[in-house]
Amino acid sequence: GQQVQQSPASLVLQEGENAELQCNFSSTATQLQWFYQSPGGSLVSLLSNPSGTKHTGRLTSTTVTKERRSSLHISSSQTTDSGTYLCAIVDMGYKLTFGTGTSLLVDP
Amino acid sequence: NSKVIQTPRYLVKGQGQKAKMRCIPEKGHPVVFWYQQNKNNEFKFLINFQNQEVLQQIDMTEKRFSAECPSNSPCSLEIQSSEAGDSALYLCASSLGTAGNTLYFGEGSRLIVV
Known part of the structure; x- marks a missing residue:
């Protein structure tokens, strides 16, 4: 079945820095979504x-379908961006x- | 704010008890999904519906779980006899369609089985 790998597993930034998150998947995708999950669980x-x-906003996603990968770029990170980012x-x-x-x- | 409404937010059940969760999908969305997120943050697809019909479900769902999406009523997911391993966050999502459509999630129902 489909496998989805994300990297890095964790990331620590200073406020204002940019973040680059990666997602690689094993099979053809008809849809790809990036989610944010807060510590409380809301997706x-x-x-x-x-x-x-x-x-x-401050988010940019680039998906290269042939290479089965997607990235999420967060510019000028803020403390409120803290949480878990999921690719699906x-x-x-x-x-x-x-x-x-x-x-x-x-x-901060 | 999520337009998919899930109730209750939390429920605590003893082993062997029934546990029932409800979901009101976003208005106009005919497709509903249920996912289980365990303590390791792993997501497991359980079942999905298009209108009242089941599209896909996994084996676990067939055996101990029951789910339905009746017309004009909330969708529901029920665990017939809760086990400790069922403790998880149960997430409902709705969508306009199947392949290629964005899924919108509710805030989830957190089940604790003691």
Whole structure:
């Protein structure tokens, strides 16, 4: 089945620094979503980006479908960005397969 | 703010007890998913529906879990006889369609089985 690997597993930044998160997946993806999960557990969809580059606010995602990889760039990080970032893939079926997550901590 | 509403936020059950969680999908979304996130933050797909029909489900769901999405009522996920290993965050998501559509998640129902 589909496997989704994320790197790094954890990341510590100083406020204002940029973050680059990576997602690699093993099979063709019809949809790719980046999520943010707060320490309380709520899962928020950040970007849907099955191919190409998309921007929203301080977030930029680039997905190279042929190479089965996606990145999420967070510019000018803030302490409120701390949490877990998850990449999830929909393959030729219906279900979403989640990656292992990147835990981000932004220090003031 | 999430437009997918899940209740209850927390529930505590003894082993062998039933545990029932509900989900109201975002208005107009015919596709509903249930996921289990365990203490290691691993996500497991359980079941999904399109309108009232089951699209896919895993073996575990067939045996001890029951789920439904009746028309004009909340969707529900019920564990017939809770086990300690069922302690997890149960997440419901809804979508406009299946492949290629964005999923929107609720805040989850955290089950603790004591």
